[in-house]
Amino acid sequence: MRAGTATETDCAWCPSNRRCWGEALPSESVHARREPPLERGARLFEQGDAAGLYIVSSGCLVLRVSQPDGSQRVVGLRLPGELVGLESYAHGQQMYTAQAASPSTVCRLHLPALGAGAAHGALLERLLLKSAAQPERASAPWAGLPAVERVAAFIENYSQRAHLSAREDPFKLPLTRADIGSYLGLAPETVVRALGHLSQAQRLAVRGRTVRLGGPAR
Amino acid sequence: MRAGTATETDCAWCPSNRRCWGEALPSESVHARREPPLERGARLFEQGDAAGLYIVSSGCLVLRVSQPDGSQRVVGLRLPGELVGLESYAHGQQMYTAQAASPSTVCRLHLPALGAGAAHGALLERLLLKSAAQPERASAPWAGLPAVERVAAFIENYSQRAHLSAREDPFKLPLTRADIGSYLGLAPETVVRALGHLSQAQRLAVRGRTVRLGGPAR
DNA sequence: CGGCCACTTGAAAACCTTCAACCTATGTGG
């Protein structure tokens, strides 16, 4: 799939650096490695691969996640100037598979071993800004799922993010049904009915805003 | 809505710093300003306010965007240890309104004037990691919209991100209908029909994967 | 030319939204 050799360069010397960084760069500021071109369909990395951060120079990458049930979903697009694989630095491995949707070129950015200190402030600063500007982060993983599953995914996600001591402890949702609906793209009534179904299927216990994961059985 | 006084502190001295940063901090490393507590319903900032970056210490914030048609949508949640307002540093102003869903406390992080150089590498590094770990970025703005609008929003968004020279120029979508559908949470057939409707309404011209924005009229 | 893949179209079924009514909890003023 991938052929050719990678070449180490400084972005300041790259003719297309404005597309990537949006401004002229002082030399020595951003060190990158241009990867061999990706033909249509080639994969830059797979979900689960070792962490690695890239910036798209030309073309277009599609990001896909494999779901537990074996199906795949597209969770993002990356166009020139956008970052690919940033999430991997927080999770230790790639969170999605990146595949070229059209012939593409990318450069690998070497994050100087995180923790090495204040050495590369300028690069970090640029990356942070870019990251903040990035339009999408693995967009709504529940898009396309039936309403019941969307609500279940939301509750599950919430309970993980809130640092709940014991998974069995009941907790209180701070949101109204209308807010949950607005967040998931569902009508409030649908949220109510979905919670009802989940309750009945013993996947969780709901009373008002109080929720407990896993029915009496689990 | 907001009462009390903000107090400048160093996160290293804060009893709850592990919740925010997940590890012990060397003193002098992260300087923050604890804001007065937010009661339920209080707003930390409004969409359009001046840029500002906060970290949630306790409680829960809901992020809402006002849509052109006047309606509001919930686009995100922030729980303790998560960042609020990061996007504002890339866009110059807050991209959403942040409101306390339950009584909450937040600290404001002072990003030393961006561009000031490598001074605060450690903080930048932490922020970048946090940003990469952040589960959601203003999640799918098209959730809940009818299929036709979702597809329209997707095409519009794509054409803006690709740096297309003239808005009238036709361009080529690198994705199949199935991929677009997977991304938007729609069946491929629905994407086809939606494109048909948009074409017929002269909102865009589609032939195969070639698209031109705005009908012959615009 | 044949095969494959993407794309398109139609009809039935499933799902979700909408509308409307009603219920429950909470808090306020009398």
Place this chain on the structure above:
DNA sequence: CCACATAGGTTGAAGGTTTTCAAGTGGCCG
């Protein structure tokens, strides 16, 4: 302390949208 007002929550039925299934078309490459 009770009556009432309000906001959130719940339930049912009708209607619209989307999905699914099935069949057929078109382009590209061996």
